[in-house]
Amino acid sequence: MAISIPKTMRSLCIRRFGTPSKWEIADLPTPKITRGDEVLVKVHAAAINPTDIGAARGKYWPAFNVPLPYKIGYDLAGTVVERGSEVTKFNVGDEVFCCLPFKDRGKYGTGAVSEYALLAETLVVSKPRNLNFMEAASIPMVALTALQMLDKVPGGVQGKTVFIPAGLSGVGSAAVQMAKNSYGAEKVITTVSTRKIPMIDGLMSKGVVDESIDYTKVNPAKMIPDNSIDVMIDSIGATFSSLALLKNGGMIVACAGPPSSGRNLRNISTDVPFLIEKILDFVNGIVRWWVGRYQVKFDTVLMKSNGTELERIKTWVEEGKLRPVVGKVLKFADLEGIKEECGRIMKGRGGVGKVVIDIIAD
Template sequence: MRSLCTRRFGPPSKWEIADLPTPKITRGDEVLVRVHAAAINPTDIGGALGRYWPAFSVPLPFKIGYDLAGTVAATGNEVTKVKVGDEVFCCLPFKDREKYGSGSVSEYALITQTLVISKPKNLNFVEAASIPLVALTAIQMFDKVPGGVDGKTVFVPAGLSGVGSVAAQMAKNAYGAGKVITTVSTTKLSMVDNLLGKGVVDETIDYTKINPAKTIPQNSIDVVIDSIGATFSSLALLKRGGIIVACAGPPPSGHNVRNISTEVPFLIGKILDFLDAITRWWVGRYQVKFDSVLMKPNGSELERIKEWVEEGKIKPVVGKVLKFENLEGIKEECTRIMKGKGGVGKVVINIIAD
């Protein structure tokens, strides 16, 4: 099968589309998916750059991608949840029982039946592929908020980013936030209501002209959902007893890393836990709480997300769609993501045109 991969750790310029062995079902609970579309996330690029190898023995060639939507091509003899031909979507695990799960930007991908979910009926493959990782990250971030966000003021920086676009919608439409505040650049101001839905965001700040930390009143925010590393710049905005939940910025705790792989070296886990303790101590000086999330795929959570999508509570935000054959275009977009240059929503690769 063809797969987007890198034979040695490095930037997108080193990536290639190579012929690699098609994954084979070796366990009764496995599902082989023929991939129609796959999305790119910053974590995919981090893996390809080799940022995981100090903590995990990541094999080469490293296959790119975790998000996908496609059709079931084959199943193990214990699978009852789906059948051949079913349209599904999922987020591949980083590692599952000694098998590395990355490689959604490929013609085929292998996953256990507990993590594969039938595709939302109101989405095409491209739209469905854009959802899993960012929505699972968002739902796991909200689950860290004591008492939830119902009626509360929630600050979601970068509301048209991958995680931000889903988190803003989830806050208002699924969890009942009283007020949602976000930030975008000047050119994206007019896109917020159109892409996220009118009334989802109550206040949009143009961060290129106004510093959010100076325009949002201090001690006025209950919850910050941080996917861009805005933890420390947001501290003064939080009410006493408020909370920041981050998936970017401060390093993940050793506990969070061990949650996705048991092979984390003892010393690295302890160092990460120490750094996490320092972050919590620093944040605690402002009399607020801090927690972090390192997303782990979860089938029941993705099922909830699918229901919210079908109910119209969450809309996918797809920024750019590329053909699988357009390797140079893929490299260009992934280089932009690597450099942190703002885009809108997710980059999705069409493996098989709808």
Template sequence: MASTMKQLVYPTYTTPDKYEFRQTSKPEIKKPDEVLVKVIAASVNPIDVKRAHGDVKILMKDPFPSPIGYDVSGVVESVGSDVTTLQPGTAVYARLPDTYRGTFQEYLVCAASDLTAKPSKMSYEDAAALPLVSLTALQCFENVAKKKPEGAAWFKGKTVLVLSGLSGAGAAACQLAKNVYGAGKVICTVSTAKVPLVPKLLGEGVVDQIIDYRKEDPTKAVEAQSVDYLFDTLGSPLTFLHTMKKGGEISSLMVVPPTEVLREEIPGAPRLILYAASAINKVMCFRAGRYGVGVRGELLHTDAKQLERISQMYLDGKISVIIAEVAQFSDEEKVKEVFTKVKEAKGYTGKMVVRIGSPSMLAA
């Protein structure tokens, strides 16, 4: 069995062109609940390049060199003594928690409870591209459902506005809104070039109104007091308050989440940051509350059970993933190029995926 592996790291906070490929020791199972996974594919998310650039170092400081990546698909190679749910040869996928971060490498170790079995009809590329964006959208919808007496049924027949409808999480939110939660009307914003891609990539009838934000101001294009649920991927949700119905809800991926969420998901967050987050949330909630609207900043957490639900949605054709490009791990310059595209956030539609290994090449 090989004792070393290839791994992508950032040597310090830097840009993708300065990322490094290195040979390092193959990880080993150290806890009875862990498994060793041969990585087949991994996908790039904005948080990967932001973290490597140092954009979130005020919350999370990294040791160097530091591994990259949360989304992964692969095959279980060996399991710890307490693992009974998985066995060698099982195809799996996951959005890893921060404690096991590092998917752009040939092997990784993580807890068995972090992994979900990959359906045979789901490609390894789709499996690598699906977890973070789909879990993010699902958890936003579920957190709103928890607030409502009628639960998830609250969304049925409602009007949902998704900002940046062909972003990773935005595309998942559009599909979930219409295909899973039964929204009556889905509105999304995209750039001019992407307008014709919406029905092609998300499915006919998923989005009912497409707003070209380059030609019209979405805050004016959306009818006042017409939106029940706003899914914000841009960071300015309060500018849409006049479009919201009383009793409506806003989920934002780009504003500070509640202090208790930060404390749970980022245990080492500085106390000063927690105080600031609390103050920002109080102001934001007060402003939204004047319109009778609820608002919450969201922060994803790993949930293998929810990913099982997403697997079934995928098999039922209710949710899909858009892949923009697949690079080979052996082509190091191409890998850096796809990371650069994600950092610049332009020139592509969908997820960037890196093919790392082959399921037919499992180590003995």
């Protein structure tokens, strides 16, 4: 039986770039399938990432021609309500989760915090059977970012000591679990605030983190011996303050702080102007040179949506190697609550895990 799809949908968006206080929920056209390999998903839950807030503030405007109104959100979980003629992996009614691309074949893919979302079949993955929609929506972007960072390490992290600051943040909580449970790190060190230390084992299972440092009481750089870390996974911009901790030949992979290369940005979208690409490559080259003075290798990651990698993540979730860390769940209708919570994220005031929005009211 055919599912009736409305011509318009509610979507969290911004008509002019600005802070979360300017966000609104508006009626916008429901996306339509125009290619045989596309699926339309009715969104049950979506997650908010710092990247969403940065994009809505116009952070990426110099590099991308971002259309307005800008629909917010990348992470979602929901059910397939329509599929293109070439789709073979999914049927109407299938439960899925995914990370929308920033741009896909000329279409801007953002807009997870909406009633419907459209994307290519290759980016969609069946929802892990052991998760509900809220939990599933919290995973894609942070887990894909962590995976792509860990995959950057030559020879991997198996048997190594890995430092991952902010272990109960979005990317941090995924990275510490994956480093130990999926990639075989020997020792995982992280930082958290005082109140979060007792939460670590409960949220991520005992033994995932080997050493927790309360950064509110002591400087992690004073607690960790110099030349003792093999790999640092940096999602908070702590690269320059941590260089002395790395062994000679060690590796830092960052998704925050020092700018990514123009090449990485072009991997997300070919819209990047040539001049901006070259400026970013130049700045990134200076950072690599500076870090290299400490006999440390350095690389950056800009997460790119990838269905094959998300399948790997789904397997780890179902095997119990990766648990979702959901911090707060808000109703879609609670616009003021969404603005307030996203304002907190923007200011870097530490919550726990991911903020998830319940799109379909109970």
